[in-house]
Amino acid sequence: MTIANEANITTKTIMLIDEEVNVREIVELCLKDLAGWNVIIADSPLNGLRIAALYHPDAIILDVSMQGMNSFRFMNKLRSNPETEAIPVVVLSAKARWIDSRILQQYKIAGVILKPFDPVKIPNQITALLGWDLIMPVES
Template sequence: MVARTILLIDDEECVRELVQTCLCDLAGWNVITAASAQSGLKQLTAHHPDAILLDLLMPGMDAITFLERLHSNPSTASIPVLLLTVKAHWFTSQKLQQLGIISAISKPFNPVTLSNTIAVALKWKV
């Protein structure tokens, strides 16, 4: 199994802890966390993750601004992004594609199947 690195950006500490535990323990992936979109952008300069899990609703910089900055930088533009949000139902596949997002995962999510959901969305072997 390939050790993947995921950047998780979510302002809720309990969500960050749960997702990190699930992805590390069940999938063997490395998880870098950020409590805000601004912090997530800084993490991108230190790490080049294989994918980003991004909460939609956060204080400060919103997810749309984060995506614009991510996609405007040639060194980060190709990193796949998945939303992890209570508002996943807002997004049609067409809207996700327009924003450059692979998929939207609803909160609450099943912790046991989260890594598989991510792997399937990203077409990673599980």
């Protein structure tokens, strides 16, 4: 049983959209093991839109440098859908250094985590960007 269960706190569900399998595996493992969050995986922005509308995750972690649908087109579609418009998005990307506060505001992006990242710190970085309290899982 985790502290979250004992305190009757709902576990967060995070959707991770990244086409790199290794990145998905590392981030998923850290979010599950270190933060106790549920993780839903999408390997493309198009799949991410479908999954977000279906599962309504608490947040989306998005790599902005993927093939196929442009990530900012993804953001426009996400924000134009009443079912997904309020889902917070954190960008996780090596190519996000150019994103400034104007772009963050325009696309309602909560913040940016640059690759390479420290996997152990990623849950705390996400919670800081989203203003969440991190409940670390504890086995009883």
